Amino acid sequence: MEVSREIGRLVAEAPGATLIAVAGIHGNEHAGIHASRRVLDRLGRGDVGFTGEVLALAGNVGAIEEGRRFVNHDLNRVWSDAQVAALDALNAHHEHDAPIAEHHEQRDLLAAIRAAIARARGPVFLVDLHSTSAAGVPFVACGMSAEQRAFIARAELPLPSIIGLEDKVDGALSAYWNAHGCTAVTVEGGQHDDPATIDNLEAVLLLVLEAAGVVAKNAVPEAAAARAALDGRRGDLPRMMEVVSRFAITPDQGFTMMPGFRNVDYARALQLLARDKNGEIRATADGIVILPLYQGQGNDGFFWGRAIEPEGASHSRE
Ligand SMILES: [Zn+2]
Helix, strand or coil: CCCCCCCEEECCCCCCCEEEEEECCCCCCHHHHHHHHHHHHHHHHHCCCCCCEEEECCCHHHHHHHHCCCCCCCCCCCCCCHHHHHHHHHCCCCCCCCHHHHHHHHHHHHHHHHHHHCCCCCEEEEEEEEEEEECCCEEECCCCHHHHHHHHHHCCCCEEEEEHHHHCCCCCHHHHHHHHCCHHHHHHHHCCCCHHHHHHHHHHHHHHHHHHCCCCCCCCHHHHHHHHHHHHHHHCCCCCCEEEEEEECCCCCCCECCCCCCHHHHHHHHHCEECCEEEEEECCCCEECCCCCCCCCCCEEEEEEEEEHHHHCCCCCC
């Protein structure tokens, strides 16, 4: 798939918030690119007033063109202060021929987001759009900050929102930008090649445009239908949950997740969740299994969470 770093940009005369959509930071996840093009086209028609700026950026351009998750390493695990400082130091010394493809990608993406923040005429919101290899319920993930929780609450997203997931993953794009000038969240839209995944991400973008204040509530006629469609995707899952713990694993642990869990799923106390070389891993209470590891490699066996009240989202917690 051909794509340029800037998928599209709309700037209103009237100042206001900026919404940045990042799509394809994993190069095999193209749904977010289609979804952000649709939303830019919709706003560009001119019949809906908006303020501020809407910017869509491609994440890992080289990997998108090759249809791979990444070329040399995962571009969504490199957003730490230390790694960004190292990249800035490389740039300062004009060492631009780094052999690692993702160094170039991160440098360009960094520059594009910094430029958007620098020219912003209001608060800046960032949405990182993903899809998954397995089928599953679309969901939103963010950290624990009051700004993120308030943003999620304002969007009234009917999808499950998982609070605190990003705080437990090292180097995620949205966690980094949440600490550097944006209010940022991650959205998983569904299975990579399912056309409904594009619809889901488009619907989420319409609703976060409202939550950011770029468009007035219900100014986009399709927003109500978007909310209803997403509500139908949630099934029996709670609207809001928080991560209680992460089941970290090592390659030599022999970890095997029990089959049958969805990407967000209920588990009962004492239910068998997984096995490793030490034996059975069972739920210690009723709760929610989040992102069970079924394929590939990773350091996260699964996350353990619990449902919380959506109304609590706008209040800060201890
Ligand atoms: Zn992804």
